[in-house]
Amino acid sequence: MPCLVIENVSKSFGGVRALDGVSFSIDDGELVGLIGPNGSGKTTLINILSGHLAPDSGRVLLDGNSIEGLPPAELARRGVMRMFQLTRVFPRMSVIDNLMVAGCALGLPQSEAEERAWQLVEDLSLTRVAALDAGQLSGGQQKLLEFGSCFMVPPRIALLDEPFAAIHPTMKEIMAGFIRRRHAEGQTFLVVSHDMPVVVELCPRTVCMNAGTVIADESTRAVLTDKVVIEAYLGGAEI
Amino acid sequence: MERWTDSSARNRREFIASLAILAFVALLPLVMGNEYWRGVVIVSMYFAMLAAAWNLLAGYTGQFSLAPATFAMIGAYSTGLLSYYYNVPPLIGIFAAIVVAGLIGLLLGRIVLRLTGAYLALTTLSFAEIMRLVISNSIDITRGDLGLNVPGLFDDRLTYYYFMLAILTLTQVGLFFLLRTPAGLYLRAIRDDQIAAASRGVKVVLWKTNAFAISAAVSGLAGALYGHFAGLVSPELGLIAQTGIIISMAVIGGLGTLAGPLIGAFLVYVASEYLRDFGGLQLIIFALLVIIFGRFFREGLWGLFSRYVLRTGIRRPALKDAVPEK
Numbered sequence: 064m065p066c067l068v069i070e071n072v073s074k075s076f077g078g079v080r081a082l083d084g085v086s087f088s089i090d091d092g093e094l095v096g097l098i099g100p101n102g103s104g105k106t107t108l109i110n111i112l113s114g115h116l117a118p119d120s121g122r123v124l125l126d127g128n129s130i131e132g133l134p135p136a137e138l139a140r141r142g143v144m145r146m147f148q149l150t151r152v153f154p155r156m157s158v159i160d161n162l163m164v165a166g167c168a169l170g171l172p173q174s175e176a177e178e179r180a181w182q183l184v185e186d187l188s189l190t191r192v193a194a195l196d197a198g199q200l201s202g203g204q205q206k207l208l209e210f211g212s213c214f215m216v217p218p219r220i221a222l223l224d225e226p227f228a229a230i231h232p233t234m235k236e237i238m239a240g241f242i243r244r245r246h247a248e249g250q251t252f253l254v255v256s257h258d259m260p261v262v263v264e265l266c267p268r269t270v271c272m273n274a275g276t277v278i279a280d281e282s283t284r285a286v287l288t289d290k291v292v293i294e295a296y297l298g299g300a301e302i
Numbered sequence: 303m304e305r306w307t308d309s310s311a312r313n314r315r316e317f318i319a320s321l322a323i324l325a326f327v328a329l330l331p332l333v334m335g336n337e338y339w340r341g342v343v344i345v346s347m348y349f350a351m352l353a354a355a356w357n358l359l360a361g362y363t364g365q366f367s368l369a370p371a372t373f374a375m376i377g378a379y380s381t382g383l384l385s386y387y388y389n390v391p392p393l394i395g396i397f398a399a400i401v402v403a404g405l406i407g408l409l410l411g412r413i414v415l416r417l418t419g420a421y422l423a424l425t426t427l428s429f430a431e432i433m434r435l436v437i438s439n440s441i442d443i444t445r446g447d448l449g450l451n452v453p454g455l456f457d458d459r460l461t462y463y464y465f466m467l468a469i470l471t472l473t474q475v476g477l478f479f480l481l482r483t484p485a486g487l488y489l490r491a492i493r494d495d496q497i498a499a500a501s502r503g504v505k506v507v508l509w510k511t512n513a514f515a516i517s518a519a520v521s522g523l524a525g526a527l528y529g530h531f532a533g534l535v536s537p538e539l540g541l542i543a544q545t546g547i548i549i550s551m552a553v554i555g556g557l558g559t560l561a562g563p564l565i566g567a568f569l570v571y572v573a574s575e576y577l578r579d580f581g582g583l584q585l586i587i588f589a590l591l592v593i594i595f596g597r598f599f600r601e602g603l604w605g606l607f608s609r610y611v612l613r614t615g616i617r618r619p620a621l622k623d624a625v626p627e628k
Contacts, residue, residue, distance in 0.1 A: 113501060139503035151498035153491050155558070157309040164491045167484035168503035176484075196309065212502055 065124075066091045066251045067112070067220055072121030072131075073275075074107055081107040083275040084121070089220065092249040094242070096256060096266030096283060100296055104275040105255045106148055109224050112253075113145035114138040125219065140169060142219025144212075146226055148255075150205045152212075154198030158189060161197050161208055166215040176215065183211045188237050203230035210238055220251040227258045239265060263287065271295070310482075315612070316560035316604065317478040323564050324471050331460060340459050346571040347466040348374075348528040351473055353551040353563035355520035358477060360549075361558035362486070363513040364493030366423050369410070370521050370548045372430040375540030377403045377522025378529035379437060382450040392455050392530050399526035400519045407518020411511035430540060438537040449536030452529050462531055469527060473520055478560060480516075489513055493558075543585065547574070550588040553595050556602030565603050 065088040074082040082104045089095050099105050110116040112123060114135040123131040125141060135145075144165075153161050159180045166176030184193040187207045192200055197208055206226065213221045223242075227235050239261060246252060246265075256262050262269060262283060269286040271279040273295040279286045286292055330343060356370040380402040381395030390398070414425050437444050444450065456462050480486050488509045491499040500506045529535040538544075551570045556562025570588060577584035595602050601609075 115497070115501070135497075135500040136503050136505050139501055145501050147498070147501075151495050151501075153494035153498065155309075155494055156487075156490055160309055160487060160490070163484075164487050164499065164504060165502035167487055168499075168505075173484055209498075 064091050065089065066093070066126060067253070068122075068124040068127075069108070069112070070122040070124070072108070072111060072118045072123065074104075074111060074116060074118050081275050082111070082118070085272070085275070085277055086121075087270050087277055087280050089251060089253060092246070092251055093268065094246045094252045094254070094266050096254050096262040096269035097272065098256065098259075098262060098269055098286075098292075098296075099272035099278075102274075103272040103295075105272055106224055107275075108272070109145065109222050109253075109255060112138075112222055113143055136168070139165075143222065144214070144218035144220075145222040146209050146213055146224055148224040148228070150202065150209050152197040152200075152205050152208050155196055157196055158184060158193045158200070158208055162212055162215055165212045169216040171216060179215055183214065186241060187211050203234040206230050207234055207238060210241075214241075214245070217250065220253060221245075222253050222255075224255045225257070226254065227256055227261050235261065259287065312608075313478070313481055313560065315608070316562075317474070319561040319604070320474045320478075320564055321471075323561065323568070324467065324474065327568070328464070328467055331463060337459050340463055342572060342575050343568075344459070344463055344466050344531060345528070346568045347470045348524050348531070349548060349551055349571050350564050350567035351470055351524035351527075352521055352548045353555070353567045354470075354473055354477060354560075355517045355524070356548050357552045357557060357559075357563045358480075358489075358520075359513050359517040361552060361562075362481065362493060363489045363510065365414075365510060365513060366419070366426075367410075367414075367514070367517070368423050368427040368542070368545055368549075369430040369433075370517070371542070371544035372433050372540045373403045373407060373518040373521035374525030374528065374544075375434065375437065375535075375537065376406055376518075377525030378452075378535040378539050379444065379450070380522065381526040382452045382529050382535040383443070385452045386450045392453060395452075396523065396526040396530070399522045403522020403525070404515045404519030407521075408511055408515040410518070411514025414514075415507055415510060427542070430542065430545065434537050434540040437540070444537075447537060449534045449538075451534055454533055455527075455530045466527060466531070469523070474560065474564070481560070485509065485512070546585070547571075547588065550592045552602075553592045554588070554602055556604030557600070559601060559604045562602045562604040569603070 068088040070086055072082055072085045085108060097105050107116065111118050114133050117132040122129055125143065130138060153164065162180035162183055163176045166179055167173055171179060184190050189204060189207060192204060197205060200208065210226055226238055242252060242265060254266060266283050269283040270277055271286050271292045278295060279289045279292050327343065331340060334340060352370050352374055359365045359367050377399035380399040381392065384390035384395045384398055385392065410429055414422050417425055438446055488504045491504055492506055492509055496506050525539060547570065551566035552563045554570060555564065555566025574584050599606055
């Protein structure tokens with residue numbers, strides 16, 4: 064059964080057509096990679112799915128209910144949690160408080176949110192910096208923190224925009240391990256990434272976009288050997 | 303067992319410091335018999351409430367309003383008009399002041415919802431000037447610049463002193479507990495990053511308007527109490543210069559801290575009494591201090607005290623903590 068259905072979604076910014084009739088769906092418990100060259104519309108699509116943009120046309124269905132145009136907070140409450148490409152944490156709040164914001168806002172009692180936050184920092188190897196303000200952390204640690212915020216309450220779907228960009232390989236492994244474990248438990252993911260080895264290793268299925276359209280949607284291995292994808296990505300060279 | 307984070311420990315330290323300052327103020331009348339100086343401290347407490355209320359909005363929620371004095375004026379006129387025309391008892395008038403200022407704050411919060419930075423500041427400044435001019439020019443109702451005479455709450459200044467102190471203490475305790483609830487988390491999250499807060503499920507619209515309403519209600523309460531203390535309410539309460547003083551108190555004391563606005567209010571107001579003979583010079587001095595603190599010491603005097611006396615400034619991670627654990 065589809066968790067998320069994207070139906071013919073289009074979005075323009077002035078004369079630029081960022082998305083042009085994008086359609087695909089993600090089944091319950093699937094881990095789908097979303098790849099494409101810069102400017103292909105991946106982040107615009109994530110912005111629409113997470114409520115930061117409204118589509119010009121088309122529909123987005125979460126568990127069969129139309130959600131396009133709903134505000135981000137409402138979508139978060141419905142279980143659409145999003146990680147940004149450029150890290151967004153609350154720099155003047157402690158790591159624990161950062162996590163508790165999501166926990167409390169999504170309905171956990173304060174004490175439970177705090178317990179959950181301490182558990183998450185342990186899972187993400189952030190215990191030693193848990194008491195510090197988020198602004199004092201390294202870029203990679205901030206990324207892990209933002210990633211953790213998506214899982215304070217198990218989301219219906221986690222939209223991760225470039226989670227592995229510019230972070231230490233050990234942190235990348237921590238994050239990938241977390242994703243693998245959650246996926247095995249049935250968590251649904253859409254992961255935007257340029258990091259092909261990680262996409263190959265994590266995602267059984269990949270959607271590739273170019274110039275605002277879906278140019279491939281099949282198993283990751285098949286997508287990466289698709290001539291159209293190779294052409295779009297590297298102008299003909301092998302990935 | 304509570305596990306401490308830097309921000310929760312900071313919050314508790316600031317609260318304890320606030321209580322220590324208030325305890326010091328409570329003991330002052332034992333050695334300060336002069337009625338004039340007791341009056342100065344009472345007015346300082348009025349400003350401390352306004353600075354704390356503005357700090358909730360600007361320091362904790364990141365909404366830079368230029369209307370704190372206006373809400374004090376609205377509160378003062380709410381009780382003043384009720385008392386002047388209908389002989390409503392002061393305590394009911396003060397309650398009405400809280401409600402009226404809070405509701406107007408809620409309305410203003412909705413109006414400026416999508417504004418940030420200079421646009422928010424300019425819109426609230428326009429609101430402040432419009433309100434002041436409306437009150438000043440509605441001579442048939444408000445008696446314009448002549449002001450309204452309002453009855454006092456108590457016969458002696460010492461009772462006023464401790465009544466104001468009790469209300470100020472309640473305000474600080476209220477703010478401390480508010481900041482420890484999820485609401486406090488949401489306000490600080492909105493201050494740091496509204497977009498991130500919304501995507502974590504925080505109802506940004508609701509909490510921004512709530513912050514405006516709470517801040518306005520506390521300012522209205524302060525204005526009403528001041529009106530009954532002074533025996534007169536006038537449009538001067540809402541002058542932009544008054545807002546400037548409130549902002550300078552919060553910034554010099556320490557924006558975004560519980561203890562800062564208290565420290566700033568007492569220091570700035572008492573200093574302004576000493577500098578009274580120099581006229582406009584005092585405003586220049588405070589403006590310069592705001593620039594210096596805003597530029598070099600963002601956490602104000604409280605931040606400096608924390609860093610150099612308590613040695614509990616913002617911690618940097620140890621090198622071993624900056625690298626992954628696995």
